[in-house]
Amino acid sequence: MKKLLSGNEAIARGAYEAGVTFASAYPGTPSTEILETVAREYPEIYAEWSPNEKVALEVAMGAAFTGARAMASMKHVGVNVAADPLMTLSYTGICGGLVLITADDPQLYSSQNEQDNRNYAKFAKIPMLEPSDSQEAKDFVVRGFDISEQFDTPVMVRSVTRVSHARTPVELKERKAAPMEVQIRKDPPKYVMLPVYGRKRHVVVEERFLKLKEFAETFELNRMEMNDPEIGIITSGISYQYAKEVFPNASYLKLGMVWPLPDKMLREFRSKVKKLYVIEELDPFIEEYLKILGIQVDLGKDVLPRCGELTPSIVKEKVTGEPEKLFLSNPENIPPRPPNMCPGCPHRGMFYTIKKLKLYAAGDIGCYTLGALPPLTSLDTCVCMGASIGHAMGMSKALGDEGRGKFVAVIGDSTFMHSGMTGLADVAYNKSYATVIIADNRITAMTGAQEHPATGYTVRGEPTHAVDFAELGKALGFKNIVKANPYDLEAYEKILKEEVEKDEPSLIVNQGPCALLKRALPKPKKPYFVDTDTCIGCKKCVGLGCPAISWNAEVGTTAEGKKRKGYATIEPTLCNGCGLCYQVCSVEAIKTEDKVFFGLVENL
Amino acid sequence: MEKTTSVLMAGVGGQGIILASDILSEVMLDAGYEVKKSEIHGMAQRGGSVSSHIRVGKKVYSPTIPKGSADYLICFEKLELLRWLDFCNGETRVIVNDLEINPPAVNLGQAAYPRELFEETARKFKNFKLVPASKTALELGNIRAANTVMIGVFSNYFDVEETLWLDKILGKLPEKLHDLNRKAFSAGRKLG
Numbered sequence: 001m002k003k004l005l006s007g008n009e010a011i012a013r014g015a016y017e018a019g020v021t022f023a024s025a026y027p028g029t030p031s032t033e034i035l036e037t038v039a040r041e042y043p044e045i046y047a048e049w050s051p052n053e054k055v056a057l058e059v060a061m062g063a064a065f066t067g068a069r070a071m072a073s074m075k076h077v078g079v080n081v082a083a084d085p086l087m088t089l090s091y092t093g094i095c096g097g098l099v100l101i102t103a104d105d106p107q108l109y110s111s112q113n114e115q116d117n118r119n120y121a122k123f124a125k126i127p128m129l130e131p132s133d134s135q136e137a138k139d140f141v142v143r144g145f146d147i148s149e150q151f152d153t154p155v156m157v158r159s160v161t162r163v164s165h166a167r168t169p170v171e172l173k174e175r176k177a178a179p180m181e182v183q184i185r186k187d188p189p190k191y192v193m194l195p196v197y198g199r200k201r202h203v204v205v206e207e208r209f210l211k212l213k214e215f216a217e218t219f220e221l222n223r224m225e226m227n228d229p230e231i232g233i234i235t236s237g238i239s240y241q242y243a244k245e246v247f248p249n250a251s252y253l254k255l256g257m258v259w260p261l262p263d264k265m266l267r268e269f270r271s272k273v274k275k276l277y278v279i280e281e282l283d284p285f286i287e288e289y290l291k292i293l294g295i296q297v298d299l300g301k302d303v304l305p306r307c308g309e310l311t312p313s314i315v316k317e318k319v320t321g322e323p324e325k326l327f328l329s330n331p332e333n334i335p336p337r338p339p340n341m342c343p344g345c346p347h348r349g350m351f352y353t354i355k356k357l358k359l360y361a362a363g364d365i366g367c368y369t370l371g372a373l374p375p376l377t378s379l380d381t382c383v384c385m386g387a388s389i390g391h392a393m394g395m396s397k398a399l400g401d402e403g404r405g406k407f408v409a410v411i412g413d414s415t416f417m418h419s420g421m422t423g424l425a426d427v428a429y430n431k432s433y434a435t436v437i438i439a440d441n442r443i444t445a446m447t448g449a450q451e452h453p454a455t456g457y458t459v460r461g462e463p464t465h466a467v468d469f470a471e472l473g474k475a476l477g478f479k480n481i482v483k484a485n486p487y488d489l490e491a492y493e494k495i496l497k498e499e500v501e502k503d504e505p506s507l508i509v510n511q512g513p514c515a516l517l518k519r520a521l522p523k524p525k526k527p528y529f530v531d532t533d534t535c536i537g538c539k540k541c542v543g544l545g546c547p548a549i550s551w552n553a554e555v556g557t558t559a560e561g562k563k564r565k566g567y568a569t570i571e572p573t574l575c576n577g578c579g580l581c582y583q584v585c586s587v588e589a590i591k592t593e594d595k596v597f598f599g600l601v602e603n604l
Numbered sequence: 605m606e607k608t609t610s611v612l613m614a615g616v617g618g619q620g621i622i623l624a625s626d627i628l629s630e631v632m633l634d635a636g637y638e639v640k641k642s643e644i645h646g647m648a649q650r651g652g653s654v655s656s657h658i659r660v661g662k663k664v665y666s667p668t669i670p671k672g673s674a675d676y677l678i679c680f681e682k683l684e685l686l687r688w689l690d691f692c693n694g695e696t697r698v699i700v701n702d703l704e705i706n707p708p709a710v711n712l713g714q715a716a717y718p719r720e721l722f723e724e725t726a727r728k729f730k731n732f733k734l735v736p737a738s739k740t741a742l743e744l745g746n747i748r749a750a751n752t753v754m755i756g757v758f759s760n761y762f763d764v765e766e767t768l769w770l771d772k773i774l775g776k777l778p779e780k781l782h783d784l785n786r787k788a789f790s791a792g793r794k795l796g
Contacts (some may be wrong), residue, residue, distance in 0.1 A: 004639060004641070005625075109644050133640070133667070161644070164641075165642065166641060167629060176751055191769045241665045241666045241667065242726075243668035263617055312668065326690050327672060327689075328725070330688070330689050330690050332688055332716075335707040335710055335718075337616060337617075337652050337653045337708070338708065340708060342651075374712075392653065539713070542713065546710070547651050551713035553713050590782055
């Protein structure tokens with residue numbers, strides 16, 4: 001029977017059917033649900049959230065070196081973090097099969113760039129498979145493990161948002177045991193990459209690559225679909241689906257393996273068709289290869305965009321050169337709904353204070369990156385995981401004493417565990433005065449609540465040790481370490497002001513769990529409400545950017561006869577009583593029937 | 605169903621659009637069709653725009669709908685209609701929940717809710733239906749059942765037995781919500 005699975009669920013299912021016993025990952029859109037599915041559905045597989053993608057790949061390597069089948073999954077930029085082990089893993093090869101899933105994000109739905117990770121397969125000289133729907137996602141993962149063991153190589157499987165987050169029918173199969181025995185295998189010339197061994201292994205890599213190229217020529221997942229010979233389309237992955245949608249009668253060379261590419265097959269296909277089109281998303285990866293081979297391409301990136309994802313409409317419009325005639329077009333200036341910090345979010349009070357103190361904030365990756373958007377507009381950098389601390393460190397040295405009291409670094413708890421510790425060590429070691437805020441909300445929030453080494457729980461919800469940020473800061477050399485409640489605006493402002501002025505490094509650890517983290521929130525608070533007779537329409541509460549607070553533009557007067565341009569209201573179904581608006585209101589127009597304390601949890 | 609049917613659902617994070625689109629997809633899969641569904645997750649809980657593409661047919665390629673070819677546009681909020689007009693054609697059947705949720709710029713007093721534009725746009729469609737799904741759900745005791753009311757409404761347009769829909773809906777919900785959702789679905793069927 002067929003079941004509707006997302007691409008990510010299908011990848012997890014593929015690992016299960018392939019006899020995988022080890023799965024690791026760091027959460028990142030659009031890859032997160034792969035490990036979540038493994039953890040939820042397949043108890044036969046050991047599953048872990050690793051602190052970052054480098055660790056995720058390294059632990060998978062360790063498992064594979066014993067003969068176990070192991071899978072590491074991550075988003076495209078996560079592979080950058082794992083690139084160090086990956087490049088040399090290509091040299092050592094594996095033992096048990098190892099598949100690395102890269103989930104790319106063309107269009108940057110939830111990422112800082114839209115790099116095309118097909119380039120990594122070429123860079124590391126390893127095979128890459130590219131599924132175009134959930135059935136293929138499952139099948140290609142299973143096939144990937146076979147290829148991995150057959151050629152003693154890690155195999156990458158590349159998904160994109162539209163494969164990972166699309167649900168399509170999948171035929172399920174039984175689990176098969178992995179073929180190799182799991183044991184300690186000593187083989188230093190293969191696994192110890194000293195220069196003397198590494199040089200020899202590089203030769204092995206090049207020989208393996210030639211064998212893989214030969215394999216690609218007859219690999220069943222590279223297939224020709226010969227229809228009308230007028231137009232031949234070479235494509236792979238999700239682009240195949242878009243092309244088929246638009247040109248159902250053309251001939252196709254659908255590449256299931258996008259690296260290495262099958263030279264003979266490419267030439268053969270060219271000879272069978274009159275015009276050759278290459279339809280691929282992002283980089284001209286296949287097209288450039290064809291050009292190196294001297295194969296004439298009649299249409300490719302000369303018309304198709306290099307930026308953003310493809311759609312059937314873009315493919316049609318660009319290939320035919322005819323703009324689509326639409327029944328209606330979308331009106332301009334429809335107010336957007338950008339992602340927003342939730343009502344009761346612990347980050348809001350922090351950003352309100354940063355803005356009030358006019359501090360520059362070196363930022364990082366997580367929900368708090370949204371602090372860059374209006375009305376808070378108080379985050380100034382976001383590049384990669386952990387970079388905020390490095391930015392603040394570099395600024396402190398470049399600005400010297402002039403910069404003191406003018407900036408902070410803001411990093412989340414999960415991001416800090418991912419890549420913040422080394423930067424923090426640098427701040428103390430090289431005697432910076434930078435202030436670092438760990439906006440600790442007790443969870444990896446942006447990707448939908450995943451555990452990490454400081455939450456106290458594993459991916460399967462088992463209690464475990466939780467890293468203590470204050471103790472860690474102390475061990476790294478910080479003398480100024482303050483735990484602060486970001487909901488208590490007066491106290492938080494005082495702490496922040498004091499710490500940024502210091503001539504020594506400071507670490508502020510925010511105390512306030514994510515407003516969506518149910519286990520941390522014992523009982524819901526009653527909502528605040530606006531006494532609309534008293535509200536003077538100053539918009540201070542509106543400036544918090546809370547989704548529960550609305551502005552009602554209606555010129556009038558207060559009960560006391562004061563003129564006003566409008567008044568604020570609070571939507572009771574959205575408010576969870578964090579108390580920020582209560583604190584910023586200067587006329588006591590915001591009230592509650594509940595006990596007043598600042599935060600969602602008492603005594604933070 | 606000879607040709608592929610394309611359904612676009614749109615609304616605001618937290619309205620249960622993903623669940624509603626899952627139910628439509630699974631019902632159609634069980635009815636023997638190929639189904640593909642695509643949406644953007646990740647920011648859904650944060651009040652952002654949410655959309656889901658569902659495609660049903662004998663053989664479906666793209667999981668996303670080509671522009672101008674949505675057979676149904678189902679909006680869980682009024683303003684969201686205005687973001688997806690380029691997916692419609694003159695025959696598109698449009699169903700809109702009679703609900704306004706202010707986007708942040710409206711909340712901040714920087715923009716007005718485009719009510720007139722909505723009315724004007726609505727008049728351009730031959731098949732346009734405004735349904736009080738949220739109001740109906742509220743009357744039944746829980747506004748969160750509005751998505752089930754919407755499922756009830758659009759279920760009328762698919763040749764599938766009523767019980768298949770209900771079984772699928774109830775199968776995804778805890779038992780304490782069954783009674784409410786049974787009523788919500790049935791109310792939606794009548795509204796359609």
